Amino acid sequence: MRTTFERITHGTLLAFALVSLVGTPARADGEAKLLAPSGTLRVGIYPGSPTSMVTDAAGKPHGLAYDLGGELAKRLGVAIDYVRFQRVADIVTAIHDGQVDFTVTNATPARANEVSFSRPVLAIELGFLVPANSPIGKVEDIDKPGVKIGVTKGSTSERTLPTKFRNATIVPAESVKVAIAMFGHGEIDLYATNKPTLFEMSDQMPGAKILDGNWGAEHMAIAVPKGREAALPLLNRFVADEQSSGALDAIQQQAGLRGATRATRE
Structure with missing residues (x-):
C-alpha cells in the first residue's frame, strides 16, 4: 500500500x-x-x-x-x-x-x-569589388571625382556611402545581376555591398577582385x-x-x- x-x-x-x-x-x-x-x-x-x-x-x-x-x-x-x-x-x-x-x-x-x-x-563584412585591370587598387583610391560606386537600390550601402565618399558618385542598380552588366557598359567603376555577395559577383567576372579591408559590417x-x-x-x-x-x-x-x-x- x-x-x-x-x-x-x-x-x-x-x-x-x-x-x-x-x-x-x-x-x-x-x-x-x-x-x-x-x-x-x-x-x-x-x-x-x-x-x-x-x-x-x-x-x-x-x-x-x-x-x-x-x-x-x-x-x-x-x-x-x-x-x-x-x-x-x-x-x-x-x-x-x-x-x-x-x-x-x-x-x-x-x-x-x-x-x-x-x-x-x-x-558579415562590407567591401568593394573592382573589375579586372581597374586603376582602383585600394580604398584610398575611391573618393575622387568621376569615380562611380555601384550600390543596390534601397540598400544600406545606398544610404551609408554618400556620407563616407563625398567626391565619388553613387549609382544605384536594380539588382546584383544588373550591376554585373553595368560594369561591362562602363556605368560603374566598383560595387559596394556585403562580401558574400561580392564573392558571388567575382565568380562571374574573370579578373575581378575584392579590395582589402572593409567599410563596416552587417x-x-x-x-x-x-x-x-x-x-x-x-x-x-x-x-x-x-x-x-x-x-x-x-x-x-x-x-x-x-x-x-x-x-x-x-
Whole structure:
C-alpha cells in the first residue's frame, strides 16, 4: 500500500506529465499561428546572394534565408512558400505590409522601424569589388571625382556611402545581376555591398577582385512583421540552436557564403 506521500508524489508527477504532453503542442501551435498565420511560412528571398538564395551547379537552391526558413517551417510544422523579389529592400517592404512572414537581412536601425528582428544570426563584412585591370587598387583610391560606386537600390550601402565618399558618385542598380552588366557598359567603376555577395559577383567576372579591408559590417538577423514580438523568444532559441548545433555552419558551406564572422549576442 502506498503512503500518503507516495500518493501525492505520484499524482503530482502524473499531472506534470499531462501538462507537458498537452501544453507543449498547444504552445507550438500558438507559435506557428503567430509566425505563419496562413498555415504556410512565406519566406522572402532574392537571387544572387548566399545570404538569401543562390543555386549550385546542379540547380539546387541554398542560402541563409532560404535554408533557415526551411528549418523554421519544419520546427513549426507548417508548409513553406518561397516568395522571390529582385532585392532585399522589396522583401522588407513586403514583410512590413504583411505579405511575407520571414527573411534574413541586415538588422539596421532604419529597418527595425519597419520589421522586428531576432538576435543576430551572423556578421558579415562590407567591401568593394573592382573589375579586372581597374586603376582602383585600394580604398584610398575611391573618393575622387568621376569615380562611380555601384550600390543596390534601397540598400544600406545606398544610404551609408554618400556620407563616407563625398567626391565619388553613387549609382544605384536594380539588382546584383544588373550591376554585373553595368560594369561591362562602363556605368560603374566598383560595387559596394556585403562580401558574400561580392564573392558571388567575382565568380562571374574573370579578373575581378575584392579590395582589402572593409567599410563596416552587417549584422544579419531574422526579420518578421511587427506585432509578432511574442514569437521572438522562439526565434532567439531557434537561432541559438542553429548556431550551437553546427547547422548554421553547414548552411554557410552549402551556400558558399564567404566573408562571414560569428555573431555576438546583442
